[in-house]
């Protein structure tokens with residue numbers, strides 16, 4: 001195989017961006033051979049914009065069974081991510097799943113179990129923020145261990161502003177039955193994945209969620225979560241889609257320093273001695289360990305979605321590592337499910353939680369979900385650029 005023949009399932013906003021990038025030769029080891037979408041308007045779009053060499057299907061099943069693809073990229077709304085990933089793997093196709101891995105961990109575990117039966121297939125997750133030089137450097141320092149254990153983490157990620165029109169642009173958006181959650185399920189899968197990738201998984205989660213606080217929606221658009229790690233370290237995670245001048249500041253306090261990512265810059269506060277050591281040996285009542293702050297240099301690379309797809313193709317063709325294995329998708333989802341569960345039950349959730357309980361609680365919300373009728377999907381006009389990048 002010289003190139004991976006890829007089929008994209010779902011050519012809405014994101015799927016059509018991926019298609020556009022591939023057709024614009026940004027993924028040299030991938031050939032787009034098919035797309036599928038169950039909205040006839042999107043098939044019309046594809047017929048107009050994509051060459052004849054790209055087959056168009058009205059169902060994911062037809063694409064998967066077409067024999068035209070070695071791999072699929074699943075870019076439909078969240079509930080169906082595991083459905084089509086499983087279907088494709090069972091047909092012997094490599095799979096890349098858009099974030100989040102799914103809506104609830106029970107279905108994602110089922111997907112992971114099928115993937116385990118197909119170790120020959122590459123199973124990747126579209127965690128494009130892992131390609132960002134800032135977060136890669138942060139992980140290197142935190143996981144490197146030179147600066148000691150984590151004491152505290154704080155991430156305020158409130159620059160995901162979305163106006164009401166965004167929520168009105170698709171009938172699945174911001175509904176329990178169509179999307180399965182709000183900012184935690186749509187925008188924050190990136191940060192929750194990065195959080196666990198850089199800091200590891202906490203053991204306890206307690207959260208306050210507000211549903212439809214800033215928008216006319218039924219799911220959460222405002223979250224404040226508190227987490228605890230096995231070593232006693234704590235974490236606070238704050239997010240919303242309601243702040244028009246939001247922030248993105250992620251800091252990790254280590255025993256011998258502090259790393260801060262903010263405004264696409266990375267600062268490191270390095271102490272001469274570790275704080276626990278200093279506190280034990282210092283005799284001056286208001287003493288404080290000396291240190292310095294530097295802006296860290298990185299390799300500056302940030303290939304985002306194309307970087308993930310190129311690594312996926314390379315994993316299939318050359319056996320290299322993907323950016324994120326599909327199996328890893330469950331970690332961030334576990335955090336967001338735990339945050340929902342904590343709010344719904346009004347208590348701290350210990351990980352791993354009872355996934356059957358989560359499923360039942362979610363289904364209660366699904367049963368009373370206000371599915372939006374007569375909403376016409378609005379997809380960005382990508383006609384000039386074949387999608388371009390974000």
Ligand SMILES: NC(=O)c1ccc[n+]([C@@H]2O[C@H](COP(=O)([O-])OP(=O)(O)OC[C@H]3O[C@@H](n4cnc5c(N)ncnc54)[C@H](O)[C@@H]3O)[C@@H](O)[C@H]2O)c1
Nearest residue numbers: 010011012013014015037038039042075076078098099170
């Ligand atoms: N990685 C990122 O940066 C990023 C950015 C945006 C969206 N996403 C993810 O991409 C996915 C899609 O989001 P979007 O904004 O493109 O949504 P969208 O509504 O614009 O597109 C989804 C498309 O899937 C089609 N579809 C729905 N159900 C289908 C089915 N059963 N079979 C075939 N087609 C079906 C719809 O008709 C639509 O065209 C979501 O999981 C979202 O979280 C990822």
